[in-house]
Amino acid sequence: MKTPASAAANPSLRERLRVLTSRAILDAAEVVFATQGLQAARMEDVAARAGVAVGTLYNYFKDRQTLVTSLHAYRHQEVIELFEQCLAAGADRPFDALLLEVVRILLGHFDRHRAFFVVLMQSEAELGRREAMCARRQAILELRGCFERVVARGVAEGAMRADDAAIFPSALFALLQSAMMHAHFNEATTPAAEQAAALVRLFLDGARPRPAAG
């Protein structure tokens, strides 16, 4: 919004400013929603944090709902892109390594936006009920799709059982969540990413002790 470099070119200065302001608002919204809670946060707080007037919020987002949805989409998109990159990059790696990498990357991302993701999860529970959130539902399904692709690949490679495969995607997702919640509750302790290996071990080999003859 104040980058001096953007003064040189003028092709679509307006447009670039719009994007910057929009980002600034989304970033402010993330912090405010995460700090105060999705419902307790007031538009005025978001505006104050973003350094703009309330009215400006409405120049960029139709209404509160839209702002929340956009924020979700924004972060979700990042996760999905990360996910895709992992999958693409690890196309030729052994499945175990790929899975570990995916889990690590995702948890790393979660760690960076921990507070917001907690809020995001909170609102996911609402999804069954509200209609207006189909955009958000969409994003979630997309994320779910990523997990399903990972699982599908694991099964295809013979690295995972096919019989219970139906529950694996949501189970995997749930394990990631559990790591986050764990990190969230024991605030300021070890980041969730450090649990990546243990999670993958649990997911792939279970909690049962390995048979003696490893």
Added chain:
Amino acid sequence: MKTPASAAANPSLRERLRVLTSRAILDAAEVVFATQGLQAARMEDVAARAGVAVGTLYNYFKDRQTLVTSLHAYRHQEVIELFEQCLAAGADRPFDALLLEVVRILLGHFDRHRAFFVVLMQSEAELGRREAMCARRQAILELRGCFERVVARGVAEGAMRADDAAIFPSALFALLQSAMMHAHFNEATTPAAEQAAALVRLFLDGARPRPAAG
């Protein structure tokens, strides 16, 4: 003049009515909160559903917050009691069977109050932030304690690895949640309880195919 017994030879009629009304309100609240969402639900709706006047709500619960908290406590208590009964009853069973039983019982309970538990989870995410919810936090810790005892017992019996045991309780909890969320999203499909066996298999033996020599 103030002894409740002296009222009109109705030793505890009043008292019994109080309990009934209190229950009616809590039941109504569960439905309304689950249907409309924790925040969207209005006290008036709860009252209407319970068949009482708004004021009556406040004769039983100090304020909205207290109602929500009481509802949480009410359901949580049931879960914990179920849990305890399982643990007590299965004291001499093999660990695998015990775990399966526990998971099945819990998911069954979840199925019966599905909508509300989704709401409950939603609000659990808030816990890091609000202080006033220590009662609720207490309940959650208690539940967590139950899972820890199960895990501890599994480890003691040699049925579970000790190395990653730290993450097992929340992982187990998360897997249950995933089953619920799964059931919640695919509304009106198979109950979560049917996933019990698959979940336990995954938790104990992992997603990896069993070695050939089954």
Added chain:
Amino acid sequence: MKTPASAAANPSLRERLRVLTSRAILDAAEVVFATQGLQAARMEDVAARAGVAVGTLYNYFKDRQTLVTSLHAYRHQEVIELFEQCLAAGADRPFDALLLEVVRILLGHFDRHRAFFVVLMQSEAELGRREAMCARRQAILELRGCFERVVARGVAEGAMRADDAAIFPSALFALLQSAMMHAHFNEATTPAAEQAAALVRLFLDGARPRPAAG
């Protein structure tokens, strides 16, 4: 309400009980209104203090307004009776002594019910506006009448000027009030009655120093 002595006679036991309960309620109301303020006090508090149920209040007083009014009347009546007794008893005394006696008696009564009289004054200010309070207005006019009689007598005896006599009654009343308010603000200090002599001196001879040749 529980006086064992009243069990002996039965001529109008019911009636006597009614009076006792009525008194108990009025006494409780005085304390509660004085402690919590005329508006902040709740009927429930009055009932609790009186040791009866809320419903009982309404068996004795039509509504809140009536209770307040009755309380006013109750106390006012006492004041007026005191006043009358003084006037009657002092019929043959010199005016100065009579006035001093009246002031002393009234302030003494005020001291005994200080808190409530403060509340009472508070509500007197409302009088210009509310219609339903004509009963109260009546009582006040009656009290005013007492003061007017004292002044009239003073004038008749040549102990007071006739020219400004119109303002003397309310001035005298105001001086009494000032003594009470003074006592009220400097809580728990000397009782208002001790100011009686000074007040009368001020009222009769003014604040100006006496001419040297007394």
Added chain:
Amino acid sequence: MKTPASAAANPSLRERLRVLTSRAILDAAEVVFATQGLQAARMEDVAARAGVAVGTLYNYFKDRQTLVTSLHAYRHQEVIELFEQCLAAGADRPFDALLLEVVRILLGHFDRHRAFFVVLMQSEAELGRREAMCARRQAILELRGCFERVVARGVAEGAMRADDAAIFPSALFALLQSAMMHAHFNEATTPAAEQAAALVRLFLDGARPRPAAG
């Protein structure tokens, strides 16, 4: 972006409007509170009278209590300023004349805001009880201080006795009140200010007839 001056070349227009609105609300509040009573008046009525929406009230005053307190402060301040001006202006006048002037000025002001001052007095009686009103108490003490200064000066000049001086300030204040109450009850009659001379006569020389040798 936040400097008020940068808005739209309207350096202090906003600010001026704020002051005007604030005044409008206070003026409306005075009328409404005085007309309907301090407690009976509803915020909605104040808003309607001020010609703004309810919400606007809360943009200017945190809550009802604050509005009332601000109103008190607003009027009290005016009285005190009037008082100070009198005292300053009359520094070299004989005490009798000064006192008369003070009384006349104050009663004049009272006359102009009669209804509200009655309400104000009403609430003064509450002062002993509520703590949150320290601001108001402060104002009252300040006013009392003014009266004390007048009395001190009178005593110093030998125009008033020193022995009973302790009760003079509140007595003087009470006499003013009595004039107001008198005017209030005999609504729409002669203004209180006309009683100024009689009041001062009473206060300085008492109710007793002057000794023959005038």
Added chain:
DNA sequence: TATGAATGAGATTTCATTCAT
């Protein structure tokens, strides 16, 4: 007659949204 739970109108307060500047 006493009781006290139920009632529900009504008051305060909040905050997403609008719109004149």
Added chain:
DNA sequence: AATGAATGAAATCTCATTCAT
């Protein structure tokens, strides 16, 4: 395009009063 004061619908909570027991 940005601003921020104004708006007013809506939600929570209170408490005088009623009435079945």
